[in-house]
Amino acid sequence: MTIDRDKCEKILREKGLKVTKQRVLVLGILAACPEKHFTAEEIYDLVKAEYPEIGLATVYRTIQVLVELHLVDKLNLDDGFARYEIGKENGSESGHHHHHLICTKCGNILSFQDDLLDELEKKILDKTGFYVMDHEVKLYGYCKECGGKLIEKRKNS
Ligand SMILES: [Zn+2]
Ligand SMILES: [Zn+2]
Ligand SMILES: [Zn+2]
Incomplete structure (x- = not known):
């Protein structure tokens, strides 16, 4: 399941968040691969491909904001990394993960x-x-x- 840019923007607006390029990109990357479990660095590398001037700190902060709003889920899979995936509420139609x-x-x-x-x-x-x-x-x-x-x-x- 993938969600496009428009859908990402709509989700952000519904949550009362300002639509910024970094938020749309991070959300879009996670939504495009609901089966994957990205580290912050992996997300950063993917965002950078489309938005080269972005910094790692901005990506961290963006992820944090999305986690707080449950748009993104933070996972502890016991491998020493914090990993992230699209939140259950957005990632699947069933509302389940x-x-x-x-x-x-x-x-x-x-x-x-x-x-x-x-x-x-x-x-x-x-x-x-x-x-x-x-x-x-x-x-x-x-x-x-x-x-x-x-x-x-x-x-x-
Ligand atoms: Zn998962
Ligand atoms: Zn194995
Ligand atoms: Zn279950």
Whole structure:
């Protein structure tokens, strides 16, 4: 799913933000790749390609503003970097996001769309009366590549 420049501008206006070139660019980059998890430096490199005179500090500040308004989500995927992706409210039609699969061997981060947690949330509500509003799921393991290597190693030893 991609959102164009006009849509970015509209989202910014709806949130009461001034439409600036850096805000439109940062939002547009994240919205164009909802599956990706960018570091601030990666976002900076992409913004710079279109807006060479921009500084890293401005990009940091822009990201921060967008995070505060929940247009962008800040992620901690346990790899020592703050990573960013388009906020759930804008990134997907369902209002829901994806979950993160983290390879503990190579650090690869995969996105997983399916959500089988509705049933669990219903059970929790039935049993405890606790109403789940949101959840965040991180699954740790080995990606296809690393898992394959692991199995091969076991076979050979
Ligand atoms: Zn993600
Ligand atoms: Zn891996
Ligand atoms: Zn979910």
